Amino acid sequence: MAGQIKHIIDTIMAKRTLGNPMLISTTRTKLLLKGINTIKFTDESPDDPVVIAQLDEIAREFGIILNHEKQL
Amino acid sequence: MNVKTAYSTRASVLDAANEIRQQLLGVEPTMVLYFASSTYAPAALSEAMQTAFGATTVIGCTTAGEIADGIMLRHSIVAMAFTKAALKRFRVALVEDVNEKKTLKEKIVRAMKSFEECYGAPASKLDPGRLVGLILIDGLCRAEERVMEKIGDLTDVTFLGGAAGDDRKFEKTYIYGNGKAYTNAALLAMIEPATPFDVIKTQSFRCLGKKLLATEVDEDTRTVMRFDGKPAASAYADALGVPLETASESFEKNPLGLMLDDEPYVRSPQRIDNGHIVFYCNIKKGMELSVLESTDIVHDTRAAIEKSRAKLGSISGIISFSCILRRLELEKDGLVESYGKVFSGAPTIGFSTYGEEYIGHINQTATMLVLG
Numbered sequence: 001m002a003g004q005i006k007h008i009i010d011t012i013m014a015k016r017t018l019g020n021p022m023l024i025s026t027t028r029t030k031l032l033l034k035g036i037n038t039i040k041f042t043d044e045s046p047d048d049p050v051v052i053a054q055l056d057e058i059a060r061e062f063g064i065i066l067n068h069e070k071q072l
Numbered sequence: 073m074n075v076k077t078a079y080s081t082r083a084s085v086l087d088a089a090n091e092i093r094q095q096l097l098g099v100e101p102t103m104v105l106y107f108a109s110s111t112y113a114p115a116a117l118s119e120a121m122q123t124a125f126g127a128t129t130v131i132g133c134t135t136a137g138e139i140a141d142g143i144m145l146r147h148s149i150v151a152m153a154f155t156k157a158a159l160k161r162f163r164v165a166l167v168e169d170v171n172e173k174k175t176l177k178e179k180i181v182r183a184m185k186s187f188e189e190c191y192g193a194p195a196s197k198l199d200p201g202r203l204v205g206l207i208l209i210d211g212l213c214r215a216e217e218r219v220m221e222k223i224g225d226l227t228d229v230t231f232l233g234g235a236a237g238d239d240r241k242f243e244k245t246y247i248y249g250n251g252k253a254y255t256n257a258a259l260l261a262m263i264e265p266a267t268p269f270d271v272i273k274t275q276s277f278r279c280l281g282k283k284l285l286a287t288e289v290d291e292d293t294r295t296v297m298r299f300d301g302k303p304a305a306s307a308y309a310d311a312l313g314v315p316l317e318t319a320s321e322s323f324e325k326n327p328l329g330l331m332l333d334d335e336p337y338v339r340s341p342q343r344i345d346n347g348h349i350v351f352y353c354n355i356k357k358g359m360e361l362s363v364l365e366s367t368d369i370v371h372d373t374r375a376a377i378e379k380s381r382a383k384l385g386s387i388s389g390i391i392s393f394s395c396i397l398r399r400l401e402l403e404k405d406g407l408v409e410s411y412g413k414v415f416s417g418a419p420t421i422g423f424s425t426y427g428e429e430y431i432g433h434i435n436q437t438a439t440m441l442v443l444g
Contacts (some may be wrong), residue, residue: 016228022200023228026431030224032332033217033432035356061225063196 003043008055008066009036015064034058073099074158074267074443075389077419079140079150085112089120092151101125101153103162103261105206105391106132106248107423108149110238114246114253117149122251129164131259132248133208136237136396137424142416144399144408147239150421152389158443162263163190166249170215170258180222187227187262195227198262204269204441205231206391209258211238211245211426214294216433217354219258224431229262230271232439234393234425245426268384268444273430274376275338275437276398277329277364282311284328286359294354295345303347311363320344324397327436328361336364340397340435352435353427369398370407373438374414384444390415392422394438399424 009031017023028038036055059066078095080088092106104125108117114134122130132151140150165183170176184195191198205223209216216235223231236245246253284307288298299307309319312326320343329336339361340352355361381387392415402408415422422440430439 026200026224026228026230029332029337029431030221032330033337034221035358037332037360063225 001047002045004047005045005051005055006041006043008052008059009038009041011066012055012059012062012064013038016062031058073155075155075419076153077140077151077421078153079138079143079145079148081145081148083111085116085120088112088149089117089124092121092149093124096151096153099153099155101128102156102159103154104128104130104151105154105421106130106149106151107135107138107421108132109138109147110134110241110245111147112149114248118248118253119251121248129162130248130251131164131208131261133236133259133423134238134246135423136239136426137399139392139394139412139415139420139422141420142412144412150423152391152419152421156266158266158389160264160266161190162261163187164249164259164261166254167219167258167260168254169256170210170219171213171256173218176215176218177222180219180226183260184226190262191264198227198229200229203229203262203264204271205229206261206263206441207231207233207258207429208247209233209235209429210247210256211235212242213256216427216429220429220432223260230431231260231429232271232393232441233429234423234439235427235429237396237424237426240396265443267388270380270383270442270444271430272376272380272440272442273437274373275336276367276369276372277327277336277338277436278367279329279331279336280363280365282363284308284311284361284363286355286357286361289355289357291354291356294351295348296351296355297348304349305344305347308341308349324401325366327364329364330359331362336362337432337434338364338436353433366401369402370410370414373411377414377442380442384442386444387418387442389443390418390420390422391441392420392438393425393428393440394422395428395436396424396426397436398438
């Protein structure tokens with residue numbers, strides 16, 4: 001399977017920034033410093049469970065509920 | 073008057089504190105921010121500065137060099153007094169024992185609660201266009217990354233600042249507040265400037281087009297064991313095309329950068345240890361870093377300030393946090409005076425740091441709060 005990482009990143013970015021350009025920039029920086037370079041992931045990126053777990057943890061720290069976590 | 077600056081090079085704590093007070097006579101500050109050489113006895117200095125300004129909030133930290141207006145200083149105290157015309161509101165929170173991992177989040181949450189009380193909104197909803205955060209943190213606590221990360225998780229307000237220094241003795245750095253001196257602590261201030269403001273992050277490097285992937289790291293000791301599966305020091309030397317034996321001589325001019333678009337978040341190598349590289353801030357496994365080469369600090373800093381001036385219309389004050397490695401490079405190149413002059417057009421205080429804070433913990437950078 002592929003594309004889940006990009007989907008989670010997009011969800012985090014959308015929920016955290018609400019489209020505010022300043023927040024888009026700072027949130028990308030926060031993710032980069034946490035080890036997630038947002039521009040490296042595409043719809044074709046493999047679903048690496050380590051990266052997905054990392055993003056789940058980041059979302060939790062950001063106070064964001066991800067849809068795929070709700071289903072668990 | 074929005075802000076007024078002062079400095080003293082008097083060696084005695086009391087003489088220096090009194091001189092600062094005298095230079096700021098006639099100003100009714102709501103907050104005084106100061107940066108002081110570690111040559112002053114920490115507890116005595118914090119008490120003397122608080123006594124000098126009575127009930128006013130007085131905060132600061134130790135340094136590895138200071139700047140006031142257009143003058144680069146050593147073994148001095150520099151101070152900025154903020155009037156009500158500069159700050160609408162502010163709230164200061166002290167976070168102690170920052171290197172205790174288990175309790176850090178709880179402590180940062182507590183600090184945010186106090187900001188929430190002040191501004192009447194959840195930390196996550198505070199407006200980064202209206203508020204800005206300052207952070208002064210123990211420069212030897214090795215917890216700067218975690219502290220900045222927790223702050224950034226909880227709020228979108230930009231925090232910038234510096235890690236305290238101790239004139240390159242690397243023994244103990246202090247944070248000043250409440251008339252006391254603290255180690256292993258961070259002081260957070262959430263402020264609402266009364267005028268428009270800007271945040272500058274400037275560093276002077278270009279990418280050499282070579283990348284290193286961190287494949288084995290120890291985050292706690294800020295050590296990279298391997299880049300691209302090879303011993304880190306050898307990989308760094310190979311990337312630069314220099315012999316391993318002399319690779320550390322390139323550290324200042326050729327640090328590494330975590331790149332976001334064309335913007336580097338600099339990670340500076342400190343030393344080689346058994347083939348590994350110890351950095352001044354941490355690198356996570358899987359991070360891809362670009363090899364950088366230094367450019368013109370004076371030119372780039374001037375350009376950054378002028379850009380900010382154009383954006384704001386005018387500048388009423390600058391608080392600058394600039395890496396000690398930048399100062400050492402300026403000293404080597406005989407450019408200290410030229411660098412100081414970049415700030416001569418605006419009331420400025422600042423210090424040479426053991427790391428700069430801007431969203432995260434970074435190196436070889438200057439972060440500045442510019443008040444319009």
